């Protein structure tokens with residue numbers, strides 16, 4: 001009888017050992033959590049060897065039941081232990097792999113973002129601002145969407161005025177438009193301030209135009225000085241000083257009579273051609289001179305719109321196109337280049 005029991009026990013022992021051996025092999029071959037889950041159900045689930053041994057215990061001799069019970073419990077513990085050890089091992093491996101994937105190689109050379117630079121127009125605008133600030137001017141501004149009143153009417157350019165046809169105006173409706181010039185800021189500023197006034201107004205302006213010397217948007221700087229006793233001599237000195245500062249001392253300046261609705265008298269200002277030094281060449285269309293700005297004494301008509309007394313004050317105004325100054329300064333022959341964003345052009349500055 002003892003022999004019989006011993007045999008039974010050793011039979012169970014063999015099955016258990018075999019089972020553990022199989023489990024070890026299976027666990028060794030498994031490389032991820034998913035396959036480990038499958039092993040759990042294979043070795044602990046309904047069809048597992050563990051369960052079948054447990055079921056068979058009921059029919060065993062009562063003497064060996066407790067022994068067999070202990071052995072199956074030990075088997076269960078062993079299975080749990082082997083699987084959970086592997087679980088930890090796989091977890092660590094997976095974390096290591098994730099870390100390796102996310103790792104930064106700090107020794108790699110960086111990718112340099114392309115450096116932008118200040119546009120040539122902004123740069124020249126700043127240069128011009130500095131020159132005028134040095135002469136005591138302040139910087140002012142106004143809206144790009146403007147009313148007919150400020151852009152034309154109060155600048156002495158009523159609706160039937162022939163000078164209007166020179167501005168290819170972009171209207172938004174009958175009374176609202178994209179400003180064609182920075183001059184409306186003259187009126188806006190005078191409405192809000194009393195003389196003495198000395199301002200410059202850089203800003204974008206808009207006209208329906210497109211060719212080598214015209215773009216639908218371009219940049220102007222307006223200037224306005226109003227005080228007691230301002231005369232044409234002040235205007236001349238201011239603009240001559242400006243031209244020498246921006247283009248160099250050797251350039252000559254000349255004033256030509258002209259017409260603007262808001263100045264009287266009016267002038268256009270030319271600078272001697274740098275290319276031919278005034279002799280005449282292709283750049284200056286054989287004139288020896290290049291036109292750079294419009295100017296004049298503020299027409300007293302304007303003071304009526306802003307409640308200034310023309311008997312008390314007088315002033316001068318001027319307006320220049322910044323792109324034009326850039327073109328002359330850097331020998332650029334097509335205005336459209338400024339706005340086409342061609343890196344070959346932009347990179348030169």
Ligand code: DAH
Nearest residue numbers: 181263294295296317318319
């Ligand atoms: N606003 C003029 C234009 O766009 C330029 C100008 C001329 C402005 C004479 C002035 C001036 O202030 O006095 O053509």
